[in-house]
Amino acid sequence: MTGIRYLSNVVTLRLDETKCTGCGMCEMVCPHAVFRIEQHQARIADRDACMECGACARNCPAEAISVDAGVGCAVAIIKGALTGTSPDCACGGKSSCCG
Amino acid sequence: MDTNAKTAACCGKSDVSAKTTSQSPACDCHGEVDSRRHERGVETTGSVETPVAPVPRVGTVLGWADRLGTVKARWGIGRMDYRVEPGLYAVGGPTADSPVLVSANYKMSFDRLRSALPGVDAWILVLDTKGINVWCAAGKGTFGTDELVHRIEAARLPEIVSHRTVIVPQLGAPGVAAHEVRKRTGFRVVYGPVRAGDVPAFLQAGMKATPEMRRVEFPLRDRLAVVPVELVMGAKCVLLTMAALLVLSGLGPDGYAASRILARGLPSAALLLGAFVAGTVFGPLLLPWLPGRALSAKGTWIGLAMVAGLGAYMLTESPATPDWLAWSAWAILLPATTSFILMNFTGATTYTSLSGVRREMRVAVPIQAIAAVAGVLLWIVARFV
Numbered sequence: 025m026t027g028i029r030y031l032s033n034v035v036t037l038r039l040d041e042t043k044c045t046g047c048g049m050c051e052m053v054c055p056h057a058v059f060r061i062e063q064h065q066a067r068i069a070d071r072d073a074c075m076e077c078g079a080c081a082r083n084c085p086a087e088a089i090s091v092d093a094g095v096g097c098a099v100a101i102i103k104g105a106l107t108g109t110s111p112d113c114a115c116g117g118k119s120s121c122c123g
Numbered sequence: 124m125d126t127n128a129k130t131a132a133c134c135g136k137s138d139v140s141a142k143t144t145s146q147s148p149a150c151d152c153h154g155e156v157d158s159r160r161h162e163r164g165v166e167t168t169g170s171v172e173t174p175v176a177p178v179p180r181v182g183t184v185l186g187w188a189d190r191l192g193t194v195k196a197r198w199g200i201g202r203m204d205y206r207v208e209p210g211l212y213a214v215g216g217p218t219a220d221s222p223v224l225v226s227a228n229y230k231m232s233f234d235r236l237r238s239a240l241p242g243v244d245a246w247i248l249v250l251d252t253k254g255i256n257v258w259c260a261a262g263k264g265t266f267g268t269d270e271l272v273h274r275i276e277a278a279r280l281p282e283i284v285s286h287r288t289v290i291v292p293q294l295g296a297p298g299v300a301a302h303e304v305r306k307r308t309g310f311r312v313v314y315g316p317v318r319a320g321d322v323p324a325f326l327q328a329g330m331k332a333t334p335e336m337r338r339v340e341f342p343l344r345d346r347l348a349v350v351p352v353e354l355v356m357g358a359k360c361v362l363l364t365m366a367a368l369l370v371l372s373g374l375g376p377d378g379y380a381a382s383r384i385l386a387r388g389l390p391s392a393a394l395l396l397g398a399f400v401a402g403t404v405f406g407p408l409l410l411p412w413l414p415g416r417a418l419s420a421k422g423t424w425i426g427l428a429m430v431a432g433l434g435a436y437m438l439t440e441s442p443a444t445p446d447w448l449a450w451s452a453w454a455i456l457l458p459a460t461t462s463f464i465l466m467n468f469t470g471a472t473t474y475t476s477l478s479g480v481r482r483e484m485r486v487a488v489p490i491q492a493i494a495a496v497a498g499v500l501l502w503i504v505a506r507f508v
């Protein structure tokens with residue numbers, strides 16, 4: 025990151041090290057280098073860099089990773105709250121704060 | 124592909140119809156060339172013979188129409204309908220041994236990829252992502268395991284290539300389970316680099332990405348690329364609020380006077396517009412240096428700078444009778460506005476998490492709401508004093 029960090033101690037990322045086979049997929053797909061493989065075992069090296077995109081959990085063949093994946097977008101959260109749906113990334117051309 | 128694209132193209136309205144239009148938003152005045160472009164949403168230059176069917180070939184040099192299309196999409200013009208037809212394409216002269224690169228049918232994603240491939244012989248398998256870029260479509264699941272499996276089968280890829288590997292952009296990983304694709308099709312998913320520009324180096328290195336190729340950053344260039352579309356999307360809201368301020372500014376102790384709209388309303392509308400433009404432009408520009416981690420906190424500083432500037436201006440303009448009541452109203456409204464604007468920029472960044480945004484909103488939104496009410500009340504009171 026170009027020195028930009030987001031909030032600390034907030035993300036839902038969890039790694040069950042007993043299930044991990046050390047295949048390295050999580051390290052490969054993570055865009056923020058959250059994981060590191062050490063001695064054939066994945067380890068969360070930088071949890072606060074996680075943006076909860078869900079790539080690691082989706083690609084873990086051992087299902088050792090869990091995260092409440094979603095889009096970190098205030099507009100989507102506001103819209104979700106107003107319409108009673110879950111936050112969906114849906115900021116198309118027609119949608120602004122005034123609809 | 125577009126790393127900055129959470130807003131730059133994220134985000135298709137989910138109800139956008141599934142039609143994969145072959146319409147290009149580009150100018151229509153080019154007879155023959157354009158009729159070919161219109162078939163697939165991209166200009167094709169002949170085709171490559173395969174055992175299955177001829178595969179349309181696309182160039183690796185973007186034309187003026189492609190570039191204009193990019194600029195228009197950046198400004199939100201036709202952005203939700205900027206698509207190429209899903210399916211298999213060729214660049215160069217690919218054979219059965221050539222690599223297969225997977226992409227999205229947002230035309231900017233497709234153009235980024237093909238324009239990175241001069242001198243490369245490859246297949247491009249375009250998934251139907253409803254005109255959304257790779258990363259956002261992966262988050263929604265439209266760039267996903269099912270669609271990839273479907274496109275591999277629909278293109279009859281096993282009959283066209285002799286190997287069993289597809290290169291999926293790394294930012295497609297939130298939607299694609301590599302192990303499931305292998306189970307269902309026999310094709311191994313290799314995750315390529317984040318940026319299309321790194322694909323040639325990735326191929327040259329035997330499909331190995333350096334750690335840098337796997338990292339998403341948020342450099343100045345990417346931050347500024349999303350500014351136009353943010354301006355366009357917020358404009359309607361701001362113009363409506365400006366109109367409301369102009370109408371309200373006619374109010375005064377002696378009833379309604381249209382003359383006050385010019386004298387007091389215009390400066391108010393201008394301040395709101397200034398806050399919108401400053402927040403939308405300087406927020407992304409100064410993002411790494413604005414104090415605080417929450418974007419709502421970072422945004423506050425831009426408004427505070429404006430408050431200081433406004434105070435200084437009022438002291439020089441009318442040193443004897445500065446209107447401190449009006450200034451107080453803006454001292455509350457400006458930071459609240461820029462805080463809200465930058466909080467809404469979270470969707471365009473490449474690093475904010477859903478849990479994090481929820482946490483900052485729990486604090487920021489009540490403060491912004493109270494500030495808005497208090498500020499507007501003060502502003503109205505100032506009309507009567």
